[in-house]
Amino acid sequence: MPPATGQEALDRLIRMLELEEIDRDFYLAQSPGGVGRLFGGLVAAQAAMAAMSTVEDPDSALHSLHAYFLRPGSHGKPLRLVVDRIRDGRTFTTRRVVVHQAGEAIFNLSASFARPEEGVSHQNEMPEAPEPEDAPDWETLRASMLGTPGEIRPQPLEARTCDPDDPDGEPQAPVKRVWLRPAGSVPDDPRIHTALIVYASDRTLLSTASRPHGLPWGKRMVASLDHAVWLHRAPPRFDDWVLYASESPAAHAARGLVHGAMYHRADGVRFASVSQEGLIRIPKRDR
Numbered sequence: 001m002p003p004a005t006g007q008e009a010l011d012r013l014i015r016m017l018e019l020e021e022i023d024r025d026f027y028l029a030q031s032p033g034g035v036g037r038l039f040g041g042l043v044a045a046q047a048a049m050a051a052m053s054t055v056e057d058p059d060s061a062l063h064s065l066h067a068y069f070l071r072p073g074s075h076g077k078p079l080r081l082v083v084d085r086i087r088d089g090r091t092f093t094t095r096r097v098v099v100h101q102a103g104e105a106i107f108n109l110s111a112s113f114a115r116p117e118e119g120v121s122h123q124n125e126m127p128e129a130p131e132p133e134d135a136p137d138w139e140t141l142r143a144s145m146l147g148t149p150g151e152i153r154p155q156p157l158e159a160r161t162c163d164p165d166d167p168d169g170e171p172q173a174p175v176k177r178v179w180l181r182p183a184g185s186v187p188d189d190p191r192i193h194t195a196l197i198v199y200a201s202d203r204t205l206l207s208t209a210s211r212p213h214g215l216p217w218g219k220r221m222v223a224s225l226d227h228a229v230w231l232h233r234a235p236p237r238f239d240d241w242v243l244y245a246s247e248s249p250a251a252h253a254a255r256g257l258v259h260g261a262m263y264h265r266a267d268g269v270r271f272a273s274v275s276q277e278g279l280i281r282i283p284k285r286d287r
Contacts, residue, residue, distance in 0.1 A: 008154065009155055013042070013156040017049050017196075031074070031101075034076070038072065038073030041199040043073055050083050052191050052194065057113075063230065065109055065112070065227075065229050067108060069107060072106070079099050081097055082097070084096040092113065094110070095110075096108075124261075124270065135162050139155060157181065162177040174211050174248035176211070178203070178246075179242070179265075180242055194231065209256025213280075221280075221283055242262050254279055255277055257276075258276050260273070260275070
């Protein structure tokens with residue numbers, strides 16, 4: 001069979017975001033085949049889709065989510081998503097989603113929705129960065145550092161890094177700029193765009209916190225612990241390059257904290273902010 005394309009990988013991801021409604025506020029989601037831990041960004045995106053599916057006000061859009069990764073997810077096993085309708089207010093709506101797999105809770109999400117209104121508005125400027133066309137491909141660099149340059153994985157999102165990790169493990173500043181965009185066309189559905197942003201928000205963060213310690217690919221073991229996303233613009237759009245800039249202000253006790261910001265390439269608008277704390281460990285063979 002010919003190798004999968006980015007569009008095919010994106011289409012598979014979008015199909016996994018299409019949840020099956022089993023009962024009121026009870027959904028079933030699929031996970032892909034594979035090895036190792038299930039990507040937490042996928043679970044978060046599916047949970048966001050479940051929460052959005054229970055909000056009946058068409059003018060209410062997701063503006064923030066706060067989540068905990070409770071247990072590692074597994075590939076190839078279905079996920080059960082249970083939604084609690086915490087509050088339906090005139091301006092704000094709140095949902096809670098618990099994701100179960102194999103009889104255990106693996107993910108907990110609180111999501112808040114808001115109706116649009118006029119008010120204060122400001123943002124910091126988008127950081128300067130090389131154009132995505134001039135930045136190296138994330139997956140190509142990863143395969144090279146792992147010593148498998150021919151094993152390029154087709155991804156639903158294309159990533160170009162402006163600040164590659166040092167392959168020799170030299171300490172670097174805990175900042176990173178990465179260009180991201182879907183690897184194909186995206187349906188004109190604001191819920192899909194929102195879920196894809198949530199999915200993308202879990203990419204690259206813990207590599208930022210690993211940089212001061214000289215821990216590139218293959219020399220670190222990482223796992224997301226908690227995750228928060230704020231969406232400043234509604235409805236969100238994710239069908240072109242966005243700059244994902246991140247920094248890690250602190251790390252201790254094998255936990256690294258990272259803050260991130262997403263900007264549209266076209267106009268420099270900051271449309272999302274992200275914070276995450278994750279586990280960062282050195283494999284025993286490298287200690």
